[in-house]
Amino acid sequence: MWLWSGLDATAALATRDLGTILKSYRKLSGLSQDGLAAALGYDKSYVSMIENRRRTISDVPTRRHIARVLGLPAHVLGVTDAADADFAAMLQFGDSTIRLAEIARQSGRAVEAVNELWPLTARLEARAAEGHLDRDALILLGQARVALGVSLGTVLPEERLAVAARWTGKALLVARRLEDRAFLAHTLRMHGNELRKADHKIAAAARLEQAVNLADSPVERGSALALLARATGETGNSAAFDDTIAAYRDLLDQHSGDSILFNPFTFHEIHLRGLIDTGRTTEAADRVHNNPPGSTAPAPQWQVIERVTAGHALLAANDVTGAEEALRNALQAAEARRLPHQIQRIHRIARRADLPLTADAKTALTKLRTYLVLPDHQPPGHSAS
Structure with missing residues (x-):
C-alpha cells in the first residue's frame, strides 16, 4: 500500500483519472498490462482501453473493485463523497486506528501498521485538499502522517527512506500550527530520526535538539536524547556524541525507563x-x-x-x-x-x-x-x- 506514498503517485491520484492512476500503479509495482489485467480479473485489451481513455468506467461496483485491488480508498476513484457519513465514523475511530498501528509497529509488525494507516491517511489527505478539515480532523491528520512516516521508515529499504521523511515532514507542518507543545516535540523527534535515516544528519540533529528542548517529561526527553545521540554519532562528532550519551545515561539513572527509546x-x-x-x-x-x-x-x-x-x-x-x-x-x-x-x-x-x-x-x-x-x-x- 505504500506504493502510493511517493510524489509521482500523489500527483497521479490528484488527477482522479482512472487511466492515469492505472499507469502509475503499473510503473510503481513493475507490472505489465498483462499482470495488472490478471490482478483485476480483466482482459489486457480492456486495461489498455481504460489507460488510453477509450473506455470509461462509471459503475460503482467496478470502481470499488479496482480501488480494492490497487489498495486505494474508494473515494479516490470517485465512489464516495468526502462529506459522507463514513468519514465522520472514520474520525471517531481514527485515534484507535493510529494507536493500534503504533502497537503493531513496536511489536515488530510494521507492515501491518502501514496497511492500517494508509487508508486513514489517504482519506484525510483528500479531505485536507478540499479545505474541509476542522481542528480535530487536522490533529488526526498530523498524527496519521507521523505514524505512517515512522512505519514506512521501518519497512522501506534505505534508498526509499526519503519517502518516510517526507511524511513526517508533512506532519511537522501540521504540528507547528496546532500550538500543542507535546505533539510538536514528538513530531520533531520522529521527523528528525527519519531525516537521519535518509542521510540528512545535520538537519536531523537540529530537529532532535529542538525536540530535547521541548520535551516535558523524562521519557520524552530521554527518547529525544537517544535519537540525538544516534545522529551525533553518525556525524563522527565524538564530543557531541559523548555529551549527548552522557545526558541520556544520567537521565536513565534518575528515572526508570521502559519506553521503546528510553x-x-x-x-x-x-x-x-x-x-x-x-x-x-x-x-x-x-x-x-x-x-x-x-x-x-x-x-x-x-x-x-x-x-x-x-x-x-x-x-x-x-x-x-x-x-x-x-x-x-x-x-x-x-x-x-x-x-x-x-x-x-x-x-x-x-x-x-x-x-x-x-x-x-x-x-x-x-x-x-x-x-x-x-x-x-x-x-x-x-x-x-
Missing part, C-alpha cells in the same frame, strides 16, 4: 554504535564482551539492531567467529520481521570483511524487495499475514 537496552545499542561511528572500535568491542545489554529488547526490531551492531563491533576486534554468529542471527530475524535496511547494514558489514554471509544477505534483500513491491504476490489491497 531504556537500558536501547542505551547500550546506541552507545555501542556511537563508539563505532566515532572511531573507537576497540572500546566498542570491549563493551560487547564485558558489558552486555543487561535487559531485554523493548521491541523485536531492537534485538535485530543490537545484534547487527554487536557483529560490527566484533569484526572490528577481529573476532570473526563471534561476528558471523551475531550477524547471521540478525539476518534471520531481520528477514522474518521484514526489516530491509537492517539487512542492508548486514550486507555492507559482511561485504567489507568478505564474509560468506554476504551472499545470503543479498538474497534475503532481493526476496524482501519483491515482497515490498507486491506483498506475498497478492494485490496490495489484500493484507499479507
